[in-house]
Amino acid sequence: MRQAHTVDTVRAAENRLMARLPDGALMRRAAGALATVCSRMLPRVYGARVVLLVGSGDNGGDALYAGTNLARRGASVRAVLAGSRVHEAGLAALRGAGGRALSVRGEEEQARADAEAEIAAADLIVDGLLGIGGRGGLRAPHSALAACAEGASAPVVAVDLPSGIDADTGAVEGAAVRADVTVTFGTHKPGLFVDPGAERAGVVEFADIGLGPELPFARLEVPQAADIAALLPSPGREADKYRRGVLGVAAGSQRYRGAAVLTVGGALRGGVGMVRYAGHADAVTEVLHHWPETVASELDPVDPLAALPGRVAAWVIGPGRGLHPMSVLELEAVLDTALPVLVDADALTLVARSPDLVRARTAPTLLTPHAGEMSRLLRGTDRAAIEAGRLEHATRAAEEYGCTVLLKGSTTVVAEPGRPAVANPTGTSLLATAGSGDVLAGLTGALLSGGLAPREAAVCGAYLHGLAARLAHDGAPISASDLVPAIPEAIGTVLAAG
Numbered sequence: 001m002r003q004a005h006t007v008d009t010v011r012a013a014e015n016r017l018m019a020r021l022p023d024g025a026l027m028r029r030a031a032g033a034l035a036t037v038c039s040r041m042l043p044r045v046y047g048a049r050v051v052l053l054v055g056s057g058d059n060g061g062d063a064l065y066a067g068t069n070l071a072r073r074g075a076s077v078r079a080v081l082a083g084s085r086v087h088e089a090g091l092a093a094l095r096g097a098g099g100r101a102l103s104v105r106g107e108e109e110q111a112r113a114d115a116e117a118e119i120a121a122a123d124l125i126v127d128g129l130l131g132i133g134g135r136g137g138l139r140a141p142h143s144a145l146a147a148c149a150e151g152a153s154a155p156v157v158a159v160d161l162p163s164g165i166d167a168d169t170g171a172v173e174g175a176a177v178r179a180d181v182t183v184t185f186g187t188h189k190p191g192l193f194v195d196p197g198a199e200r201a202g203v204v205e206f207a208d209i210g211l212g213p214e215l216p217f218a219r220l221e222v223p224q225a226a227d228i229a230a231l232l233p234s235p236g237r238e239a240d241k242y243r244r245g246v247l248g249v250a251a252g253s254q255r256y257r258g259a260a261v262l263t264v265g266g267a268l269r270g271g272v273g274m275v276r277y278a279g280h281a282d283a284v285t286e287v288l289h290h291w292p293e294t295v296a297s298e299l300d301p302v303d304p305l306a307a308l309p310g311r312v313a314a315w316v317i318g319p320g321r322g323l324h325p326m327s328v329l330e331l332e333a334v335l336d337t338a339l340p341v342l343v344d345a346d347a348l349t350l351v352a353r354s355p356d357l358v359r360a361r362t363a364p365t366l367l368t369p370h371a372g373e374m375s376r377l378l379r380g381t382d383r384a385a386i387e388a389g390r391l392e393h394a395t396r397a398a399e400e401y402g403c404t405v406l407l408k409g410s411t412t413v414v415a416e417p418g419r420p421a422v423a424n425p426t427g428t429s430l431l432a433t434a435g436s437g438d439v440l441a442g443l444t445g446a447l448l449s450g451g452l453a454p455r456e457a458a459v460c461g462a463y464l465h466g467l468a469a470r471l472a473h474d475g476a477p478i479s480a481s482d483l484v485p486a487i488p489e490a491i492g493t494v495l496a497a498g
């Protein structure tokens, strides 16, 4: 797992490490790593035009020392000073190596025009405006420099994080730099993995400055293929369908038959031992037509609980199921078991109306809302606020409902009380298509029934779901049905990396 730590944790760890090291040692390590990445991004360092955007803090210091390194190797380096102060030793070093500086802090129009011309003509732009000391969106003159860098043709390297993104949450309030590459020091910052921040960070390169031993638990984890491979249940030689897991699926209705087909398909391709499906007669017909291996039973319209399958290891409930009183009875019955339950879609709306259904539960429970459903679960919080603060809201919902929460969206986040949150790295806008959530519910339910705990099932489900979307049709636009057959390839890809 890649780990990300909050600003407070990073500062405390840096202080402990700095106390044992000579003055300036950490900044030299950071700047050295930054210069290495910069030089890799240039066809050749000698003669290259490098513009440093320099703020008033140590983030600017890193940029100035990295610029010094490049200037010594023959690059033409120009520092654009935006802060009320500047890292004086860094600036002196840059000047000593032949670099030049201009300040855009004052009112002088000419200086700004010069800076803009330098940025437009650059081969590489280094964003050292703000690091972990940044608060809120960028203000003038930083904001104008960020816009100018975004419009320039040269690639942008962000120092530690793109200036203007919130390091702890990924929130972006106003202007922020858009980077092609971010070189982050000591540990990852959560905001680099959670949209909208993640989307501005580009490729994130980690620079080890020796902070590891000083770091306590992470705020956020990001799995890689090998982590998923290690988590996935591996059916042993003696596995039979019961040991591989039997999943109960309560999805789809007379109106939404496709939800049943997609949820069952996600589960079957996700490696479940058996699916026991219960639903309206028309949905049963449709499910059996697509997936004859399903054990399906028709719900009795008078006594819906009579046909609910027993002998399952976990449940998925909600996709396309509807909000009528029978669905409420069914949800109560499923949540009343001691089995792991994944609650999705319509069942989430019902839970939002009666939160105690989940709060009172002690058995493993996983809620899988998108931002709209989340705004119902967290009453009074609107969708836009949830999109802007995904980590915070997923964590809040996990605490309020006392269970695991997977918040779907541009960055899918998994939260569970007392554990680091997890950001899924495989997400793609290809998944923003009707029915895609049903497939995720089935796939993740299969993993639950295979014995994974909700957090691990959610992390693996989200990872495989995103990977399946990328693999299906080589990344061309897809529909939810295309995701299902791509799941085995996604699993194979992950296992090959493990």
Ligand SMILES: NC(=O)C1=CN([C@@H]2O[C@H](COP(=O)(O)OP(=O)(O)OC[C@H]3O[C@@H](n4cnc5c(N)ncnc54)[C@H](O)[C@@H]3O)[C@@H](O)[C@H]2O)[C@@H](O)CC1
Residues within 6 Å of the ligand: 014, 015, 018, 026, 027, 028, 030, 031, 055, 056, 057, 058, 059, 060, 062, 129, 130, 131, 132, 133, 134, 135, 136, 137, 138, 139, 142, 159, 160, 161, 185, 209
């Ligand atoms: N502490 C350490 O040991 C190390 C720190 N390093 C670097 O130092 C950075 C942190 O340095 P600082 O603590 O000096 O903080 P920053 O360099 O992030 O900048 C803080 C300054 O920016 C101003 N500022 C804050 N928000 C602003 C906004 N929205 N618009 C305009 N100006 C704003 C503040 O007045 C403050 O002076 C890290 O991100 C990293 O790049 C590295 O050199 C590695 C070692």
Ligand SMILES: [K+]
Residues within 6 Å of the ligand: 059, 127, 128, 129, 130, 131, 158, 159, 160, 161, 162, 163
């Ligand atoms: K920066």
